Amino acid sequence: MFGRLTIEALPLYSAIAMGGALIVVFGTLAVMAAITWMRAWGYLWREWFTSVDHKRIGAMYVILALIMLVRGFIDAIMMRTQQAIAVNSDGYLPPDHFDQIFSSHGTIMIFFMAMPFLTGLINLVMPQQIGARDVAFPYINAMSLWLTASGAALVMVSLVIGKFSTAGWTAYPPYSGIDYSPYVGVDYWVWAVLLSGIGSTLSGINFLVTIIRKRAPGMKLMFMPLFTWTTLCTSVLMAFAFPAVTVVGVLLELDRVAGMHFFTSGDGGNMMNFANLLWIWGHPEVYILILPAFGIYSHTVSTFSGRKLFGYTSLVWATCAIAILSFTVWLHHFFTMGSSANVNSAFGIATMIIAVPTGVKVYDWLFTLYRGRIRFTVPMLYTIAFIVTFVIGGVTGVLLAFPPADYLMHNSTFLVAHFHNMLIPGALFGYFAGLNYWFPKMFGFRLDERWGKRSFWCWVVGFYLAFMPLYMLGFMGMPRRMEHYDVAAWQPYLVVAFLGAVLILVGLTFTIVQIVVSVRRRAELRDPTGDPWNGRTLEWATASPPAPYNFAVIPTVTGRDAFWTMKADGTAWRRPARYEDILIPRNSAFGPLIGAIAFVLGFAAVWHMWWLVALSAVLAAIVVIIRSSNDDTDRLLPAAEVERIETAWLAEVAAAPRPVDEPARGVPSAALPGAAT
């Protein structure tokens, strides 16, 4: 009945694990109680959970990402604390628990923090940038969200019931095989990755079709804003790379539960193929994480220096080149597995070549800044910190691309420093920049600048303190994933890294304070026009938050920076001669339902409750069939209603004071001093 689930699964084995479990349980209960107390369940269900509006789905993705960022960070600071004290002693975490923590930290940060964050921002912004009313498949979009959420829920549940994997975020066999990891940890990892991976594949396809098919009239490919371009490339990577991780997860699970031998050395199995297949997904994945951030930086850099983006064409081609090259380098993650010099050098050279288009981008951003009228807003600060810090990470990456050097650095903290150097200033800072930049499009008010800046400084300084010592520790020979060590010389560096993590903790707290303060000051911070930063691209042509249909009249595009042109011609915020009825997709319980079924399926599979697995698989199929046979999925928003919404907004735009520190609305960039492009 309950498979291998017994009372033993509760974390009674250690006080710290018990504490973590209690925090999860009571945290969830507290949130649910608060919602009940505010009588918000009905509102949340009707307006948010069942919503198929891409803006709302985007916002929910971002909220999921922020929650998981907190969880992932708690893991990180626990490891930092352990390593700061565990010289010639056991520290406070037993090895088994420490191993769970680095595994869950890596898994959460990649799959449940970074992926939802970027998917959320894409959802929010990309359809508006191309002048569309929605994504191509709104229901699949909701399903992707809830599949990702169910994967995240599985990881969280593993804190309370059973244990998480100790095999690292990459779960290499043979250690992740049934012989060495007989308990449920690896199964939790596999199912969390499978569920969210299916969600990501579907998102990739959805975005791809949206960009190809739903652009506003006149928006040629080379007129698309850069974030849309990077989304296009990221979506190609998602659609083509994610199936690899799905396959590898399924094969690993078959090895574990069905006694097969894909990755065990019996009956022709080969564990090295696991690393190969995993990284066929894994390397494109890191570009999935970073390309959207590159897109965000391209917008902040041009908006906040009041200039058109330098080298648009080269940025587009660099993005495409990176996307394609990213499929040709995966072996650099296992140079040390023993391939011949020919194989290693081919992949090493391919890796170094990627640095070229990336370097092109850095120069483009620098030249955009050059002689611009720079406004040091929070997104701009993140952008500048990114450019400087990212170059350091890029250089260490090129170093690691050199196989003989990699033989020295492989599995050392040098590598840990390198990839955090790409993931934090590269990806995460980009998402933060995007969050600060586009927040008004989510909720209609800006984020507080002062707390944003405080948080920014803590994050940046904290990052340098936390990760530069790891480069040095790598040179000193410290391996990654060390639970305790006996080299006293390492400790001072690890203490500095711990202090850096503390500073990041302060930064993360300030990020939360920033959101709370902004919610309380939302009247002051309101964005009445929908264009708080004097933006250039079409997402600023809608209200903040946009009406369900985004654009009452689909704009016609004649060039790049379409909204900037509209402001210059005086055609922005123009009342059309006549409004028309608009069809919008109706809300549906389908998304949350599929998510819930998927969660039950995953949980049941982890605990070997096969009857429940079968039952939920059948249920899922039935729900999908019912949903796909329903042809009546849209509702009509009558023209009169559209007119009412638009009139109210346009009146607000007309009454809005012009921001003082910004160039007058509608001034083309060439008219500003020093802005000749």
Added chain:
Amino acid sequence: MSDATRIGEGPGRRSYLVGLVLALALTAIPFALVQFRLAGTTATVVAIALAALVQVVVHLRFFLHIDFHKTPRENLLALFFAGFLIFVMVGGTLWIMFDLHYRMMP
């Protein structure tokens, strides 16, 4: 893209049924080969790979209605792009795994 690619206006139910039968047959063959040990190891492996390749073509032809004359050019381009990526992934894997195999021989 024209509306002709929409389901219902394209090739009729017959095409789907033919596709279904072919797909089922191409799935049954490999299973039968393994279950009843109808051929030697190498022959079986080659037959499974061939069945898989033909299966792909069947899906493209009968379910996605790809046709070199009628399908719009950009769809064909996308297909070639997919083919290229699969070539990189599968080709790279074969290269890497055979190289490792060779180096592990006693």
